[in-house]
Amino acid sequence: MLKKIIGIGVLLIMGMGMGLFSACTPKDKGISDGFYGMETDPGVSVPYYFTAYKSDKTIFDLDKDEITLVFFYGISAGASGLGYIQNAENWEHYKDVKIRLYFFSNEFYPDSHGHEQYFIKEIEDFYNGQYDCGYTNKKFVFDHSESIAIPNELFVGEQGSISFSLAEYYTPENEEHGVWRGIGIYYKVKDNKVTLQTYSQYITEN
Numbered sequence: 001m002l003k004k005i006i007g008i009g010v011l012l013i014m015g016m017g018m019g020l021f022s023a024c025t026p027k028d029k030g031i032s033d034g035f036y037g038m039e040t041d042p043g044v045s046v047p048y049y050f051t052a053y054k055s056d057k058t059i060f061d062l063d064k065d066e067i068t069l070v071f072f073y074g075i076s077a078g079a080s081g082l083g084y085i086q087n088a089e090n091w092e093h094y095k096d097v098k099i100r101l102y103f104f105s106n107e108f109y110p111d112s113h114g115h116e117q118y119f120i121k122e123i124e125d126f127y128n129g130q131y132d133c134g135y136t137n138k139k140f141v142f143d144h145s146e147s148i149a150i151p152n153e154l155f156v157g158e159q160g161s162i163s164f165s166l167a168e169y170y171t172p173e174n175e176e177h178g179v180w181r182g183i184g185i186y187y188k189v190k191d192n193k194v195t196l197q198t199y200s201q202y203i204t205e206n
Contacts, residue, residue: 062193071145105160
């Protein structure tokens, strides 16, 4: 009987130890950026476009995983955004503008810099009210979001950044572009695994 009691006691202690260990194991809480502390660049004229992203996880295996994040993007619904564009005088200019989405990394820059970029898609009806965004209770809220996979080949080197960028393109010329807006996705690569980082983590390690 005594042996049984001792055995049960040992099992209880082991179980408690395992519970404590699992409770202390760090959990991947994901990552997000672009929803707080949004600032406009006083050196760039209106309209104001905004971008953000989030992910439920921060660590991806380049051999197994498709690195897909949820991206948010839009134009300010106020006077500095749609209100500015829909002004009759300005609309003559913006009625032919299309929006293009790109990724560019350490080796993929906007063509204004003379380098190649990774094209995602083109949006023809960006100013129809489906892509509004703005502050609600001190948090930036977007009407539109979508899941987009980042090509694995953009994760170059041991550490770097990839920008999810939005650009104005004019038609019919179609090659001249106006304002670029983007958000950086910072990362490090070790043992063929990508770990997403916040900007503060990225600059701390560099």
